[in-house]
Amino acid sequence: MPKNQLAPEPIGARYEYRVWGAQRKARKLLAKLATEQATEQVNDCYLLVDDPSWNAKIRDNTLKIKQLVAERKGFEQWTSDRHRTAGSVPSPFDTIFEQLGLDRPQRGEEYDLFEEIGALGPDAGVRAVFVAKERRRYRIGDLRAEATDIRIRETGEVLYTLSIEGDDLEQLAALRKRLGLRNEDNIAVHNALDLEIDG
8 A cells, every 4th residue: 555545444433542732742753653654634524513422524525423432541432434315314413414415415416515504504503613634644553543733714723633543442551651641631623623612
């Protein structure tokens, strides 16, 4: 596989630990430890709802939903799935999916997510936050990591975050310790965005 590509992210339950701030030492160490790495730029629209156990975003007109299912040793375990039809979408995002007409791009119809978001009424129960990400992804053995700069479209603010993720808690805990992140708060992206905008 070319150096600038990594295999697609796995879909299913996995443990994650995400910290915020520049974390320069940890970023440098990640780059040294990585067996593979790649860079990418992506644009996402996060859909913030009252329940923080749901993490939803739209990328390339596809809805990705993560649900928090467990917490162990400071790590959060999330399930993840992508949805292209309303029939597979859990509540409350099924209604939002229909309101946004996210199935239209799949039918080859013209679509503008900014316009559709702008047309949502105040009673939609969701707040949309558009972001642009510059991300470096790493693989360290069976684990994955990323260092990401997130620019919030609404405010122009740039947030810096680093995460490690995988299935093996012992390996993750060891990597967290080696990176010097053990005492950092674990905050998912959608919760950090909510805090930043409200703050």
